[in-house]
Amino acid sequence: MWHMLVLDEEQKELGRRQAPGSCPYCDGKVEAMDVEIQWKFCFLPMCFKIKRKFFCTSCARRLELYF
Template structure:
């Protein structure tokens, strides 16, 4: 018996905009990017998410937002 597990994740950029603050590594400007993520299993859509990712415009590092309450 053969079982094939085929999973695919596709990302599509929706838009970019200037984010407040500066990069903690190099001090350059930070850019926010909205991304649409669609997960599929054997060509059937499973999950649909929209996320915001933050990047430095100079050193191109992905930055994460930590909130301390």
């Protein structure tokens, strides 16, 4: 008996914009990117999320936001 689980994640960039502040590592500019994430199971959409990711334009490091 074979069990095969097919999961797929698609990410699509919705837009970018300048974010306030500077990078704590290199003092470069920070950009905010809106990303649409869609999980699929056997080509059927299961979950849909929109997230905002921050990254530095100089050192290309992904930045985390802590409250």
